[in-house]
Amino acid sequence: MAGIYIHVPFCKQKCSYCDFASFPKEIGKAEAYFACLYKELKARGLQLKDKKFNTVYFGGGTPSFVEPKYIYGALKQVLTCFNVDKNAEITLEVNPSTIDEQKLKVYKNAGINRFSVGLQTANDNTLYSINRIHTVEDFKKAIELLKDYNVSVDVMIGLPNETVSDVQNTLDLATSYPQVKHVSVYALKAEEGTPMFTRYLNGELLSDDEVADIYDFVVKYLYGKGYERYEVSNFAKSGYESKHNKNYWARGEYIGVGVGASSFINDRRFTNTESIDEYVHAVLNGKVAEVFSEEVTGDDAKAEYAMLNLRTSKGISFSEYRSIFGTEFIVDFSKAIKGNSNYLDKTADGLKIKDEYLYVQNSILVDFISEKQ
Numbered sequence: 477m478a479g480i481y482i483h484v485p486f487c488k489q490k491c492s493y494c495d496f497a498s499f500p501k502e503i504g505k506a507e508a509y510f511a512c513l514y515k516e517l518k519a520r521g522l523q524l525k526d527k528k529f530n531t532v533y534f535g536g537g538t539p540s541f542v543e544p545k546y547i548y549g550a551l552k553q554v555l556t557c558f559n560v561d562k563n564a565e566i567t568l569e570v571n572p573s574t575i576d577e578q579k580l581k582v583y584k585n586a587g588i589n590r591f592s593v594g595l596q597t598a599n600d601n602t603l604y605s606i607n608r609i610h611t612v613e614d615f616k617k618a619i620e621l622l623k624d625y626n627v628s629v630d631v632m633i634g635l636p637n638e639t640v641s642d643v644q645n646t647l648d649l650a651t652s653y654p655q656v657k658h659v660s661v662y663a664l665k666a667e668e669g670t671p672m673f674t675r676y677l678n679g680e681l682l683s684d685d686e687v688a689d690i691y692d693f694v695v696k697y698l699y700g701k702g703y704e705r706y707e708v709s710n711f712a713k714s715g716y717e718s719k720h721n722k723n724y725w726a727r728g729e730y731i732g733v734g735v736g737a738s739s740f741i742n743d744r745r746f747t748n749t750e751s752i753d754e755y756v757h758a759v760l761n762g763k764v765a766e767v768f769s770e771e772v773t774g775d776d777a778k779a780e781y782a783m784l785n786l787r788t789s790k791g792i793s794f795s796e797y798r799s800i801f802g803t804e805f806i807v808d809f810s811k812a813i814k815g816n817s818n819y820l821d822k823t824a825d826g827l828k829i830k831d832e833y834l835y836v837q838n839s840i841l842v843d844f845i846s847e848k849q
């Protein structure tokens with residue numbers, strides 16, 4: 477099984493922390509962009525006709541910002557050109573201020589069955605200060621509209637001046653709706669070149685320790701509400717984990733189409749250009765829009781397997797590792813296991829990072845990666 481990722485690079489305005497391939501002033505290029513996206517989907521579908529796909533994910537950018545006919549067209553093209561499981565999980569990312577009944581009708585007809593809604597915080601002043609386009613009221617309306625769907629909510633922690641009580645208000649709101657089966661919680665990163673980076677340089681952001689305390693609170697809070705952590709940033713009611721994201725962490729295959737989209741197919745990772753103009757130009761000329769490509773085999777594949785699986789609550793499965801690589805995990809990573817024994821727990825068939833260290837996993841993962849380099 478594998479996933480399909482479709483990138484929609486249009487947003488109404490740029491959030492102050494965002495360094496994704498998203499372009500607030502390019503909506504006029506949507507017609508040309510989607511025409512090329514349909515072409516790329518057709519070409520990739522022909523190359524991958526022997527593979528079966530069980531998830532489709534529209535990410536961005538803001539997929540709900542563009543006219544819904546484009547989403548409808550892209551999904552029809554996916555279902556025509558790819559072998560997609562009839563029970564596939566089909567997710568659309570939504571900004572709360574850009575969805576209405578009309579759009580939802582089109583999404584429903586297209587076959588979208590899961591929505592990922594970006595709330596980030598239930599504090600209107602903070603939403604405004606980070607240049608989000610929606611308000612808390614918009615979120616409430618959007619969630620009501622999506623009452624018959626499987627909904628995930630994105631929350632951000634470590635926002636300027638944020639307190640545990642702010643985060644509690646945010647989680648109180650997000651989890652007060654029964655349709656919210658999944659919550660993703662990401663810590664704010666001040667990426668260089670963004671306005672948020674200037675705020676970081678001005679000392680306006682929380683310290684790592686303060687964010688770690690908030691994260692601990694989030695884990696306990698969501699656990700108390702019946703959301704299990706299955707990956708460092710992802711929490712779900714039983715049976716509602718994101719199949720699409722689980723496939724990434726299991727080192728499963730996926731094809732990404734559109735600008736900036738990455739793929740991992742047949743041991744090769746490759747990424748499209750982040751420029752809409754370059755993308756359109758390449759596709760119109762019958763070329764691939766890739767700007768990066770590498771084979772990931774041997775020790776690199778083993779390191780990647782370790783890094784991805786250790787992010788999850790389930791951790792490494794020794795038997796799965798043996799069946800994929802034909803070698804023993806505890807032999808291949810003996811040094812990293814020994815050096816991090818205080819941070820690791822044994823499981824029935826492998827090992828995982830202890831729950832209390834999952835958030836600070838990076839230094840542990842570095843040891844596993846460097847053992848194979």
Ligand code: SF4
Pocket residue numbers: 486487489490491494495496498536537538571
């Ligand atoms: S909505 Fe998402 S993609 Fe668009 S600017 Fe904000 S963070 Fe970036």
